[in-house]
Amino acid sequence: MFDYLKYIREWNFPHIWCSGCGDGIVLKALIRAMDKLKVSRDEAVMVSGIGCSSRTPGYIDINTLHTTHGRALAFATGVKHAKPELKVIVVTGDGDCTAIGGNHFIHAARRNIDMTVLLYNNYIYGMTGGQCSPTTPKGYKASTAQYGNIEPPFNTSGLAIAAGASFVARTDVYHVQQCEKMISLALQRKGFSLVEILTPCPTAFGRRNRMSDPVVMMEWLRDNAVSGRKWENLSAQEREGKIQTGVLIDVEKPEFTAEYGKLMEKVGVQK
Amino acid sequence: MKKVIMGNHAVSYGVRASEAKVISAYPITPQTHVVELLSEMCANGEIDAKFIKVESEHSAMAACVGAAAAGSRTFTATSSQGLLLMHEMLHWAVGARLPIVLANINRAVGPPWSIWTDQNDSLSQRDVGWLQIYCESNQETQDTIPQAFKVAEELQMPVMIVMDAFFLSHTFEIVDILEAQEVRKFLPPYHPDIKIDINDPHSFGNLASPEHYMELRYMIQEAMEKAVGLIKKVDGEFQKQFGRGYGLIHPYRCADAEIILVTSGTVASTARAVIDEMRDEGVKIGALKVRVFRPFPFEEIFEVLSRAKKVAVIDRNISFGGHGIFFQEIKSALYGRTDVPILGYIAGLGGRDITPGVIRQIAEQAITDKNPHRYINWIGVKT
Numbered sequence: 001m002f003d004y005l006k007y008i009r010e011w012n013f014p015h016i017w018c019s020g021c022g023d024g025i026v027l028k029a030l031i032r033a034m035d036k037l038k039v040s041r042d043e044a045v046m047v048s049g050i051g052c053s054s055r056t057p058g059y060i061d062i063n064t065l066h067t068t069h070g071r072a073l074a075f076a077t078g079v080k081h082a083k084p085e086l087k088v089i090v091v092t093g094d095g096d097c098t099a100i101g102g103n104h105f106i107h108a109a110r111r112n113i114d115m116t117v118l119l120y121n122n123y124i125y126g127m128t129g130g131q132c133s134p135t136t137p138k139g140y141k142a143s144t145a146q147y148g149n150i151e152p153p154f155n156t157s158g159l160a161i162a163a164g165a166s167f168v169a170r171t172d173v174y175h176v177q178q179c180e181k182m183i184s185l186a187l188q189r190k191g192f193s194l195v196e197i198l199t200p201c202p203t204a205f206g207r208r209n210r211m212s213d214p215v216v217m218m219e220w221l222r223d224n225a226v227s228g229r230k231w232e233n234l235s236a237q238e239r240e241g242k243i244q245t246g247v248l249i250d251v252e253k254p255e256f257t258a259e260y261g262k263l264m265e266k267v268g269v270q271k
Numbered sequence: 272m273k274k275v276i277m278g279n280h281a282v283s284y285g286v287r288a289s290e291a292k293v294i295s296a297y298p299i300t301p302q303t304h305v306v307e308l309l310s311e312m313c314a315n316g317e318i319d320a321k322f323i324k325v326e327s328e329h330s331a332m333a334a335c336v337g338a339a340a341a342g343s344r345t346f347t348a349t350s351s352q353g354l355l356l357m358h359e360m361l362h363w364a365v366g367a368r369l370p371i372v373l374a375n376i377n378r379a380v381g382p383p384w385s386i387w388t389d390q391n392d393s394l395s396q397r398d399v400g401w402l403q404i405y406c407e408s409n410q411e412t413q414d415t416i417p418q419a420f421k422v423a424e425e426l427q428m429p430v431m432i433v434m435d436a437f438f439l440s441h442t443f444e445i446v447d448i449l450e451a452q453e454v455r456k457f458l459p460p461y462h463p464d465i466k467i468d469i470n471d472p473h474s475f476g477n478l479a480s481p482e483h484y485m486e487l488r489y490m491i492q493e494a495m496e497k498a499v500g501l502i503k504k505v506d507g508e509f510q511k512q513f514g515r516g517y518g519l520i521h522p523y524r525c526a527d528a529e530i531i532l533v534t535s536g537t538v539a540s541t542a543r544a545v546i547d548e549m550r551d552e553g554v555k556i557g558a559l560k561v562r563v564f565r566p567f568p569f570e571e572i573f574e575v576l577s578r579a580k581k582v583a584v585i586d587r588n589i590s591f592g593g594h595g596i597f598f599q600e601i602k603s604a605l606y607g608r609t610d611v612p613i614l615g616y617i618a619g620l621g622g623r624d625i626t627p628g629v630i631r632q633i634a635e636q637a638i639t640d641k642n643p644h645r646y647i648n649w650i651g652v653k654t
Binding site: 050068069070082095098099102125127128129131132133143144145146147151 | 306
């Protein structure tokens with residue numbers, strides 16, 4: 001059996017995540033991916049912002065930086081720029097990354113700075129009790145949209161691709177093997193690598209939207225997250241209401257810290 | 272009608288009764304209930320206001336600035352990091368002379384992360400030019416909202432209402448609920464002389480040369496000085512209509528007190544209980560609650576404290592490298608006018624409870640302390 005404990009800060013348990021939350025599934029998938037890739041714990045840095053997702057660094061025994069709401073990518077940019085040899089993993093959520101931190105998100109992707117971003121998308125501000133976020137689907141209910149949300153949601157992965165990220169994948173916590181694989185691929189890429197992970201929040205999102213049973217939310221992911229060839233074979237009509245998962249873009253592009261190094265070399269700055 | 276409600280909802284009911292027209296906010300613990308209830312009230316028509324969901328506190332205050340400039344009665348609520356993120360816009364609201372009302376739930380600032388109460392978030396906004404009123408009960412909090420709008424609109428200055436996280440925000444108390452119909456007599460609808468209006472165009476936020484900038488700053492200070500009397504007057508009018516008033520400060524058994532404890536927020540209620548106990552034991556002690564922090568009621572405080580033989584200030588905050596922040600203000604209120612010793616006590620940071628026992632410890636320590644210059648005493652720090 002896989003030994004998770006060597007990566008876990010046991011003293012910080014029990015964790016704060018609710019029953020039926022998918023965040024722990026992501027944590028375990030990340031640990032397995034890191035273990036298989038033999039990522040050194042001393043060289044890995046996890047940076048997070050605020051929200052349920054951002055509690056992840058409390059539980060994993062690597063270098064961790066729990067920062068302010070929305071700013072994880074700005075802090076992470078500082079870490080990576082100062083020490084490009086470090087493996088920087090950013091853990092964030094839909095509210096943290098696409099609302100208050102939206103500016104940092106598009107600019108980190110545009111620079112294509114080398115870091116792996118795990119964006120837990122639960123469609124809601126879970127920690128503060130279920131307010132509408134930029135990914136809450138239209139018509140769905142939230143504590144600040146009691147009669148249904150009227151705003152169109154972000155296509156978060158699409159936003160990262162458009163901004164210039166070199167690797168973007170979408171996955172979910174029901175398809176846990178795919179989840180691990182996408183994290184693993186992202187960890188191996190040089191550049192801004194985003195993995196958008198759909199994860200259920202039965203407490204704050206499901207409860208208001210007739211999915212208070214965690215199993216129902218998991219079944220929803222099972223039935224609606226469609227990857228790879230299966231997605232290719234769906235007609236436009238069949239794609240309605242479904243979500244494409246898997247690798248969405250995987251290209252080679254100049255990476256920010258490497259380009260910076262090259263520039264320094266060109267202008268003759270000795271390191 | 273009386274209801275048992277939490278402190279956060281007391282704020283919401285105060286805003287409902289004040290008939291705010293635009294509300295914009297971003298979620299943050301422990302404030303969230305304030306705007307959740309308001310968003311529900313907006314959605315179900317209980318209040319005729321527009322609720323703007325935004326992507327950060329900075330945007331929330333920016334939206335309030337826009338709405339207030341357009342001539343609307345505007346409200347927001349936040350806490351801690353959220354207030355700090357608003358900082359730039361807080362300055363803007365003052366400079367633009369916009370009567371926005373903000374409820375801040377006092378929460379400690381990170382790192383390390385804390386969701387529990389202390390006053391460093393609001394007190395670090397001391398110099399931006401917002402009026403600041405610290406409340407100690409749910410009733411007072413609700414009642415202070417229409418008072419704040421009235422003062423704000425008359426002065427064209429923004430007002431911050433401050434309350435303790437959890438000890439007040441999440442505590443349920445009986446509140447006599449204000450109804451808009453009644454409050455309208457006290458606080459008529461807001462019609463500013465100058466607003467964004469296509470029929471009467473103005474330029475907002477333009478460049479001011481050194482020829483003009485200083486005069487505009489002078490006028491802000493002038494408004495602040497005027498605020499002292501105005502808050503008192505508005506509180507009196509409120510008391511006349513609703514039977515409840517709160518004052519700039521609240522002295523308790525201070526008239527013949529040899530030692531006076533100075534407090535703010537929920538600690539004030541706890542302190543009064545301790546004062547009663549110690550009075551029963553024959554100690555001549557009183558308590559002074561400072562309700563209005565900006566403008567600081569220097570004269571009123573001098574009147575009360577200059578009669579004592581010793582003053583002990585309890586601060587749930589600290590100006591690093593200086594002293595407790597209320598302590599500093601109290602000291603400047605008394606400076607050069609009396610030689611009553613003022614002792615400072617730092618307690619309850621990051622939500623550590625200030626129990627009657629803690630207050631008694633401070634009182635006893637202050638009574639026996641022979642050193643009149645002990646400006647900073649840390650209470651309960653584990654070493």
